[in-house]
Amino acid sequence: MQTNTILLASRPQGEPTEAQFQFETRELPALNSGEVLLKTRYVSVDPYMRGRMSSAKSYVAPFEVGEPIAGGVVAEVMESQEEKLPVGSIVVGSLPWQEYSVAPAKTLQQVPADQAPISYYLGLLGMTGLTAYFGLLDICDPKEGETVVVSGAAGAVGMVVGQLAKIKGARVIGTAGSDEKVAYLKELGFDEAINYKTADLPAALAAAAPNGVDCYFDNVGGPITDAVYDLLNKHARIAVCGQISMYNATEVPMGPRPEGKLLKTSTKLQGFIVSDYLSQWPAGVKQLGEWYSQGKLQFEETVTDGFEQIPAAFLGLFQGDNTGKAVVKVA
Template sequence: MVESTRIVLASRPVGAPTPENFRTETVELPGPGEGEVLLRTLYLSLDPYMRGRMSSAKSYAEPVEIGGVMVGATVAEVLESRDPSVAKGGVVLAYSGWQTHDVAPARSLRALDPAKAPVSTALGVLGMPGFTAYAGLSKIGRPRPGETLVVAAATGPVGSAVGQIAKIKGARTVGIAGGPRKVAYLNELGFDVALDHRAPDFADQLAAAVPGGIDVYFENVGGAVADAVYPLLNTYARVPVCGLIADYNVSGVQEGPDRLPAFYGRILTKSLTVRGFIQTEFVRELYPDFLREMGEWVADGRVRYREDVVHGLAAAPEAFIGMLEGRNFGKVVVKVAD
């Protein structure tokens, strides 16, 4: 038996999550059965989609049950294996969630090679966020040389990858972030234009930055940023809808006029392609190409990344709440163990 410390969903949040929505427990895990492995979590990924899993509202994935372990991708060390395909002492990508140890089926794991890249990148630029950027651009955004792409939350793991991949494809890139430090980082990454959405004249700055309009808008945020972007979309513009973090904590119907008819009107008159997607739908088709291409781009420096590392599983709830408020700077990773 192995003791595991885990963080579970204590209650469903109304509006923004609070520390009271989480509870820490210690449980004993049985040893692995045939075809299973015992894992020790090294790194835990924190991602915006987890807010949706805390809600009981119908969505693309089942909600976390009250008392259930919070979900999340992990990088883990194999402590014990009862499957010949997974070696003891190896490092793997798993989906163990917010806990220090787990027993998992060997078939659900992907082996990682620490010699190729830091293993934490399997949770970011070489993992789900990076693949989300790659798939959304490949299948929906399709930026062409000379076109203009705009992405918000551009210093995050998805947005930063979107901008850098678009540059590789020959597009002109406009990144939107919050605050001077993040705007300066976008310039370091090679964005053609970097804008602060907190500026009082942000909408005017955006219009001036795209005199020829916007051909691709990678939607991560929604809210006021989207309000400034949509009037600037060109005919036949493409909008991959990846996330709407500005609205994740909204409870109930928002006040104000119904803007849906105007939105539909813009889709019609400008022949827009607006396509929501979940990255898992493209895994079978694109994941091998992603691992090869993104691995090469990261290795040769054409795609750079930034991690916001917090230490200790106990820090996960506060780090998650801060991420939803935009307090993070880069991909949020919890270092659970050495």
Template sequence: MATKTRQILLHERPNGLPDKNTFAFKHIEIDSPAEGEVLLQMIYISVDPYMRGRMDDRESYVPPFPLHKPIAGGAIAKVLESRDDSLKEGDYVTGNLPWQQYVNVSASDVRKVQAEAAPVSAYLSAVGMPGLTAYFGTLSIGQPKQGETFVISGGAGAVGSLAGQIAKMQGARVVGIAGTDEKLDYMKSIGFDEVINYKTEDLTKAIKRTCPDKVDVYFDNVGGEMSDIVLDHLNKFARVVQCGAISTYNDPDNYGPRVQFKLIKSSALMKGFIIGDYADEFEEATKQLAAWVASGDLQYEETILTGFDRIPEAFIGLFTGRNTGKLLVDVSE
């Protein structure tokens, strides 16, 4: 039996910040799943900053999204019909899935989530890609030690809020940077030692105020001028975790100061990474993150919009700071 569904396509490549013309909605019908496939109903769709880079036609660590094809990203879905023994009707799965309400995929392209271990939405936040990114960025690259100062840009975001808590577990003193008083309150509520509102405070003075012993680890989600300033305050043998640069994603010509001298004078390590670098360790890390969530040691926040039509709005909202924690769209209607 055919199933009617809507999908969201990349209509045109954005020049700067995406807008409504970036996206197009399309109605299609899909057939019943073939052997080895499952029919999925989307429940939660994740919008993530890295997806902005895939909208440009340029070489990167992942291919660009093709024009006039469905955009795809992290999602949680429910199995409605299965033609594979590994999954049954009612199971929840996660994977890189197209922005559409229903879809047939190979069972091997999705992974069953343990709904009893954590809420299913958490597999897109604290126990999913943001949690894994925070986990490996903090523990494998940042390696914060007892008493060190750990600074995070985008500290109230999906990754930053988790990275700060993981650093606290290692005994670090955590300083979070964000752009609203509400986000500062949130960072305080999850245990950050100091918080900075970069929109209302001179950032150079704020770093000196909150980091009197300078910065040992900088977990960078923002890039741009903010990071230029933090890099001026690195301690000897500091580590810079280059996770993201969201302030520059819609402005590719935004070039800042050269960083080489800053790294040389502090003997600092600066390393960029993508989460796929640690794929062999996902299972162990996911178990640890789920255990921390279950015990209450790792708190997380989700900003959830409701309705398939609001996916473009949610995506654009990533770049205007509308979310605290992970930004998701509930499309389970």
């Protein structure tokens, strides 16, 4: 059986382009014992994948030039050599960008098809939601009445972070890149939302946080983070989740040096990867699922249709095209 696949054609210098992606038809291997044939239903596109397009050492191995790009996928089992995953099962796994694939059943997680839209297992009930859950609740640990700032707040992780902070009784400020996204954050219950592209950011943040900032969930880095550092309260906590403003930089930009401000405020600054909490994932998914079923969590997706549109959906992440989780509906 043959399948369409998307390969990494070359490593980008600066911002990726369509030239980095190559479409190819490949032959699938026959099923061995313990393996399943999968039909891809949804593909996740995520900012962290930009790092894997580089050969630089990181927390996860880089993609290989000439080989399929891989990431989060929701798929349906079409054939099975594993009794625990019968035909028709819906699974989530790290799988290649292909319309069909063969994978060991032990590398996949079966998910219910009736608890939520199955694409949510790439978002709210998957790695995205867990990133928000552990980064905010473990590292920032917001208390009732504290002020939480979230950058990239209309993105897949940021919108969950803000809602979790509200569940914990915090006052929540989000930054986003359009008036439409700002309006959406207000719908989600954010107390304040700022369009960082049009506002005088330091002044707008200071006005939104007159009592200072206790927790900062950093998805973006750059000037937004610089402005937040000036507002930190004593014993503030910062969770560094992403730095999308610098993912395509060809050299490290020089910015303000924050160490003095962190020292004077006794601020905790901690970077993290969601896999740090792997053993706690089941408990996190259970709690997120409960809050979702209770109506305490809303979630937004930007869904692009068609396997051939996966590269365009990925590139759109760096233009701010998505509100919430960016996924591609393949089948």
